[in-house]
Amino acid sequence: MQAITLPCPSCGASVAQTDSECEFCHSKIIITRLDEARSMSALQLKKYAASYTKTLAEQPDNAAVQQSVGLCYMQLRLFEKAQAAFERAIEQAPDNAEVYYCAAISQLQGKKPFLTPRANIDRAIEYLDAADMLEPRGIHHYLLAYIKKDYFERKYLNVSPAWHEELEQAYELGVREEEVRELFATIGVEPVMLG
Numbered sequence: 001m002q003a004i005t006l007p008c009p010s011c012g013a014s015v016a017q018t019d020s021e022c023e024f025c026h027s028k029i030i031i032t033r034l035d036e037a038r039s040m041s042a043l044q045l046k047k048y049a050a051s052y053t054k055t056l057a058e059q060p061d062n063a064a065v066q067q068s069v070g071l072c073y074m075q076l077r078l079f080e081k082a083q084a085a086f087e088r089a090i091e092q093a094p095d096n097a098e099v100y101y102c103a104a105i106s107q108l109q110g111k112k113p114f115l116t117p118r119a120n121i122d123r124a125i126e127y128l129d130a131a132d133m134l135e136p137r138g139i140h141h142y143l144l145a146y147i148k149k150d151y152f153e154r155k156y157l158n159v160s161p162a163w164h165e166e167l168e169q170a171y172e173l174g175v176r177e178e179e180v181r182e183l184f185a186t187i188g189v190e191p192v193m194l195g
Contacts, residue, residue: 004059009051010044017064030064032098034105034186037071045072063093070102074186079109100131101140110188113151121151138175141166143183145194167194 004017010027019029031037037045052069056062070085086103089096104127107120116124124147132140148163161169184191 004062006055006059006065007051009048012051017062031068031071032064034071034074034102034182037075038182038185040072040075042076045075048072049076061092063089063096063099066092067096067099067102070099070106074102074106077110077188079106082106095134097131097135097137100127100134101137101143103127104131104143105183105186108147108187112189113147114154116151121147136173138170138173139179139183141170141173142175142180142194145170146192149194150192163194 005014006017006029007013008015008022008025008027008029011022011025013022013024015022015029017030021028028036031040031048040048049069049072052065052072055065056069059065066085066089070082070089073079073082073085083103083106086099086106089099090103093099104124107124107127108116109120113121113124125144128140128144128147131137145163145166148159148166151157152159153163180193181191
């Protein structure tokens with residue numbers, strides 16, 4: 001099997017996708033998590049997104065690069081582009097829980113759930129359920145609790161399990177405070193401590 005190469009998003013050197021960082025500039029090659037994208041400046045994010053887009057023109061079925069460009073777009077608050085990238089990544093690699101989680105966040109489009117269209121809320125819940133089936137994590141249930149409290153409870157709609165049950169599950173699975181802060185920073189709203 002031949003190694004997949006791509007240009008380093010930072011310096012343009014040809015690197016293997018499996019390398020964690022560029023041997024020349026020591027920058028991250030593939031962004032896989034929210035915290036990695038959040039640590040980058042807007043200029044870096046734009047540069048990485050442009051590089052990833054160029055790579056995808058040549059390698060459209062590269063799920064890791066689709067996820068990476070989605071993370072860049074989400075941090076740049078280009079939520080529709082992020083949603084499209086995450087959906088393509090899910091089609092290409094349907095066993096990646098992190099992509100489903102990020103796709104759920106992108107459905108909120110940088111707004112509180114109460115202000116988000118119902119179709120987006122339903123889609124976010126579907127993505128979170130899929131993420132949790134693949135890899136149960138407290139943050140999935142915390143986001144579900146937040147959506148259910150802010151959307152369903154504020155609109156006087158019943159939903160099962162209720163937000164407080166999701167919150168209990170989040171704590172049972174060990175949701176961490178830094179994950180919660182990261183979640184709300186990515187959404188772009190003030191943190192809401194449930195409980």
